[in-house]
Amino acid sequence: MTPAETPLTSKAExxxxxxxxxxxxxxxxxxxxxxxxxxxxxxxxxxxxVVTEVEKNESSE
Structure with a gap:
């Protein structure tokens, strides 16, 4: 981690x-x-x- 990075503390982050x-x-x-x-x-x-592309649904932003 570089000094400018903020530690991650949640799955949302x-x-x-x-x-x-x-x-x-x-x-x-x-x-x-x-x-x-x-x-x-x-x-x-x-x-x-593993990164996979998913199909967008109507509510995607």
Whole structure:
């Protein structure tokens, strides 16, 4: 975490950060669909993140 980052303390905050990250990547031409390995060294857990595009419904903003 850099000094400018605010710690995440809720799932809602995590969701907002993920949404912003994916939107920035998409707007810059990256294909964000697929699987991503997140390796974090020996002191932290590793994660496998899978991103899929979902169909919008009428109430989507």
């Amino acid at each position: 995590l969701n907002a950060e993920l949404k912003a990250l994916l939107l920035r990547a998409y707007e810059n031409g990256l294909d964000v669909k697929g699987a991503f390995e997140c390796r974090n060294g020996v002191d932290h857990p590793d994660w496998d993140v």
